[in-house]
Amino acid sequence: MATKKDKAADTAWMKEAFIDVQSELALKLKRAAQSIEHAGTHGAVNEDHWIEVFRSYLPNRYEVATGFVIDSLGNRSEQIDVVIFDRHFTPTLLDQQKHRYIPAEAVYGVFESKPHFDKSYLEYAGKKAASVRKLLRTSVSISHAGGTFKPKELFPIIAGIVAPKSSWADGLGDSFQKNLPSDDHEKLDCGCALEHGAFDTFDGQLKIVPPEGALIYFLFRLLSKLQSLGTVPAIDWAAYAATINR
Helix, strand or coil, X not given: CCCHHHHHHHHHHHHHHHXXXXXXXXXXXXXXXXXXXXXXXXXXXXXXXXXXXXHHHCCCCXXXXXXXXXXXXXXXXXXXXXXXXXXXXXXXXXEECCEEEEEHHHEEEEXXXXXXXXXXXXXXXXXXHHHHHCCCCCCCCEEECCEEECCCCCCCCEEEEEECCECCCCCCCHHHHHCCCCCCCCCCCEEEECCCEEEECCCCCCEEECCCCHHHHHHHHHHHHHHHHCCCCCCCHXXXXXXHHC
């Protein structure tokens, strides 16, 4: 029978492998900061690195991209660095090169990729989240062989922030915590600062973990939350069609 020591040894390789993934991402972001002077280009490269990580660890039912979120009234969010959305039931609309226009009903979560956590970036990420959460989302019934499923209740859209580090001396301590947005539309549900740890409020209260293994903890907690949301609502495509004749 395996001892506790044996079991610890069996899982040690996995923990070390995940820590290596975090170190590799941190190095990529550091290289981008050192080698790219143009702020816009640097930001886009960072977004690409984070998108690559999200895509690597989320199942294929989820798409991850930079884009705008739109609704059936013609409203549009601000540009979002990282959008996690349904790829099975929902097409993106009006795609132009890397800019994707994603129906609000398809969105599971939105994230901002920043150079660090500080008061201004937390507020900025909160306002970006609000620009998505305030959009109209439709939900219609679905016909099936045995009858009709009722319209799916809308779930809250997840919002977060990711960065290489926190700018505060205490990392994700009191300074960070007191500057988290409190408005319902702007609240940040989770995030990761590679050098200082990760956080989420998925269990109803703020939970913070230290840096070692923070990235994979963040991703697995996010995946668990996404699973709990189930599928996205069925879009009322007639409402989108109606915008053509308004």
